[in-house]
Amino acid sequence: MNDSIKQYIWLKALRLLAFTLVITALFTACKQKPQVAEMQSKAYYTCSMHPQIHEHHPGNCPICGMKLIKVELTGGNSNAAADKIRLTASQIQLAGIQTDTVREENTGSEITLTGTVTADEKNAEELSARIAGRIQQLFVKATGEKISAGQPVYSIYSEDLLEAQKEYLLAKQQQKMLHNPDVDYQQLISAAKNRLQLWGLTPAQIQRLAASGKVSATTTVLSKISGTVSEIAVHQGDYITQGMSILKTQALNSLWVEAQLYAGEAGNYKVQDRVSVSFPDLGGRVINGKVEFINPELSDASKVDLIRISIANQQDLIRPGMLAYISIANGRHRSLAVPASAVLTDGKGSKVWVKNTDNSYSPRMIKTGSGNLTYVPVISGLNQGDVVVTNGAYLLNSEAVFKNGDKQMDMKM
Numbered sequence: 083m084n085d086s087i088k089q090y091i092w093l094k095a096l097r098l099l100a101f102t103l104v105i106t107a108l109f110t111a112c113k114q115k116p117q118v119a120e121m122q123s124k125a126y127y128t129c130s131m132h133p134q135i136h137e138h139h140p141g142n143c144p145i146c147g148m149k150l151i152k153v154e155l156t157g158g159n160s161n162a163a164a165d166k167i168r169l170t171a172s173q174i175q176l177a178g179i180q181t182d183t184v185r186e187e188n189t190g191s192e193i194t195l196t197g198t199v200t201a202d203e204k205n206a207e208e209l210s211a212r213i214a215g216r217i218q219q220l221f222v223k224a225t226g227e228k229i230s231a232g233q234p235v236y237s238i239y240s241e242d243l244l245e246a247q248k249e250y251l252l253a254k255q256q257q258k259m260l261h262n263p264d265v266d267y268q269q270l271i272s273a274a275k276n277r278l279q280l281w282g283l284t285p286a287q288i289q290r291l292a293a294s295g296k297v298s299a300t301t302t303v304l305s306k307i308s309g310t311v312s313e314i315a316v317h318q319g320d321y322i323t324q325g326m327s328i329l330k331t332q333a334l335n336s337l338w339v340e341a342q343l344y345a346g347e348a349g350n351y352k353v354q355d356r357v358s359v360s361f362p363d364l365g366g367r368v369i370n371g372k373v374e375f376i377n378p379e380l381s382d383a384s385k386v387d388l389i390r391i392s393i394a395n396q397q398d399l400i401r402p403g404m405l406a407y408i409s410i411a412n413g414r415h416r417s418l419a420v421p422a423s424a425v426l427t428d429g430k431g432s433k434v435w436v437k438n439t440d441n442s443y444s445p446r447m448i449k450t451g452s453g454n455l456t457y458v459p460v461i462s463g464l465n466q467g468d469v470v471v472t473n474g475a476y477l478l479n480s481e482a483v484f485k486n487g488d489k490q491m492d493m494k495m
Contacts, residue, residue: 126484127152128477136484146365151176166442167481178397180473181437182370182421184464187356190415192454195389197341197359202392205333207307211326212282215240218300220318222311222329230308236316236330237300243281248295251272254292297359309333334398339391339406345380348387351410352376358409358422358456359393361400368423369393370456370472371408382410419457424470425450426479434464435471435478442470443478474481
């Protein structure tokens with residue numbers, strides 16, 4: 083084989099190798115693009131009570147049965163962006179994310195009291211009858227139902243209400259047909275209208291009455307209050323009198339926890355003290371509470387004092403009658419502190435999740451002292467006025483691990 087043929091074969095081989103390398107590079111680039119897009123739109127479903135649950139599809143938590151919430155994670159190039167977690171408003175609500183401000187608190191020794199959840203009677207409301215009559219139909223028939231203002235409660239047959247409707251229509255008709263200058267028809271109409279409103283008719287119902295020009299034998303009474311029905315005092319077909327109680331409601335977004343305290347210990351506490359309340363029926367869930375009331379009078383029989391704690395019930399998980407444990411500090415040692423539920427401790431130390439000014443959340447390492455079950459003193463890492471996550475910190479930590487993998491987050495003291 084001469085040299086020209088060898089050179090020709092060598093050039094063909096080089097061209098084939100170059101073509102193969104180009105095809106391989108293009109194929110690799112095309113294959114990597116979907117992976118980048120996938121990382122930018124990565125999402126999973128987790129449980130606010132059990133953040134260790136990670137599912138790739140919606141559904142219910144396999145542990146507690148609660149509806150899973152969707153968490154979307156967006157990739158970023160900077161380390162600062164990688165440390166930040168952003169949640170939508172709906173995710174924050176479903177996950178029950180709660181925050182508190184770092185300030186001086188009582189970090190002395192604690193005692194634990196056993197209490198019972200009760201309704202906050204300051205939020206109780208009662209719907210009473212405006213006029214006597216017979217209940218033709220009762221639309222709210224069971225306790226536990228939720229009602230809102232403007233919702234039909236019952237329909238009533240009332241002779242007095244029937245006559246008041248006739249007087250109103252008659253005054254309207256006289257104004258239209260008669261023109262006696264000595265009669266103030268507008269005053270007659272206003273008096274009849276005010277009587278109908280006093281007896282329970284809404285302006286919209288009165289407007290419909292005027293438009294139709296016909297009285298109705300029965301009138302539907304709409305609720306003036308909102309809440310969860312706690313008591314129904316009447317039945318369908320009952321005759322009622324003016325002022326008689328129809329039903330009572332409770333607003334369960336705020337509750338009380340009541341416990342008994344020995345008389346000798348009552349002087350160690352005061353109204354507005356912060357406490358920690360846990361619920362064994364909710365897997366030991368802990369929330370913050372506040373001393374609402376300490377009874378100045380002792381019980382005659384047992385000589386114990388009643389203490390009442392107010393708590394928030396934003397997710398409607400807590401119910402009246404539940405057992406609760408109250409951890410309350412009885413010392414007077416005050417220092418800069420965070421709620422104990424905000425601190426996450428592992429082999430690397432203690433950290434909290436801080437809410438940033440742009441509504442994102444970032445982890446921060448802190449150094450803590452010896453406190454109690456409610457508050458932990460902060461030696462370094464936080465300043466007074468910082469906002470920390472007190473409920474949902476484990477969920478944020480779980481999201482950070484899912485987002486960054488095993489990469490150690492750059493957290494500053």
